[in-house]
Amino acid sequence: DAGVIQSPRHEVTEMGQEVTLRCKPISGHxxxxxxxxxxxxxxxxxxxxxxxxxxxxxxxxEDRFSAKMPNASFSTLKIQPSEPRDSAVYFCASGIGGGxxxxxxxxxxxxxx
Amino acid sequence: xxxxxxxxxxxxxxxxxxxxxxxxxxxxxxxxxxxxQDPGEGPVLLIALYKAGELTSNGRLTAQFGIxxxxxxxxxSASIPSDVGIYFCAGQGRGTYKYIFGTGTRLKVLA
Numbered sequence: 433d434a435g436v437i438q439s440p441r442h443e444v445t446e447m448g449q450e451v452t453l454r455c456k457p458i459s460g461h462x463x464x465x466x467x468x469x470x471x472x473x474x475x476x477x478x479x480x481x482x483x484x485x486x487x488x489x490x491x492x493x494e495d496r497f498s499a500k501m502p503n504a505s506f507s508t509l510k511i512q513p514s515e516p517r518d519s520a521v522y523f524c525a526s527g528i529g530g531g532x533x534x535x536x537x538x539x540x541x542x543x544x545x
Numbered sequence: 546x547x548x549x550x551x552x553x554x555x556x557x558x559x560x561x562x563x564x565x566x567x568x569x570x571x572x573x574x575x576x577x578x579x580x581x582q583d584p585g586e587g588p589v590l591l592i593a594l595y596k597a598g599e600l601t602s603n604g605r606l607t608a609q610f611g612i613x614x615x616x617x618x619x620x621x622s623a624s625i626p627s628d629v630g631i632y633f634c635a636g637q638g639r640g641t642y643k644y645i646f647g648t649g650t651r652l653k654v655l656a
Contacts, residue, residue, distance in 0.1 A: 536587035
């Protein structure tokens with residue numbers, strides 16, 4: 433079975449550029465979560481969706497970050513403009529029903545120079 | 546952001562030894578999840594717990610949902626070199642579908 437698929441796996445960009453990270457959740461899962469992982473702050477929840485609708489975006493750091501889920505099989509996390517402090521590994525995770533198991537993708541490692 | 550307190554932060558053990566780690570929170574949780582993360586990869590789900598007092602095993606791994614609903618424990622028996630990695634707990638509180646993650650326990654196994 434295909435797991436959560438993220439792209440790109442690695443992205444190196446320059447400060448000020450737009451970055452778009454992509455996620456395909458596991459088929460049939462109705463919850464999708466975006467997390468950011470850094471050494472200093474660990475795994476932080478940025479935003480989560482239920483049935484393609486954003487439910488809680490209180491973890492989104494600032495207006496430069498936005499996330500969308502146009503359909504049940506695709507979500508994007510966009511950073512515009514990017515800054516060096518955005519460098520981190522961004523994970524997408526999906527689950528069923530919201531109260532059960534959560535499955536992670538391999539992550540997108542972002543480096544902003 | 547909010548995090549769970551996970552201990553120990555790191556452990557160095559001999560192959561064959563048993564390992565124990567735990568997570569504590571000031572809040573009550575309805576679900577506890579335990580993950581292992583290898584370098585350059587995403588967290589992989591090991592065990593899920595849904596009821597206070599629940600004890601669940603997955604091979605050499607055993608996890609428990611604390612009676613107070615504010616803590617959880619993970620034990621690894623007879624450790625092997627491939628157990629090396631970072632172990633995370635995650636908790637989900639009442640009335641929310643947010644999962645909050647612990648700070649991680651870095652495990653190193655000496656052959």
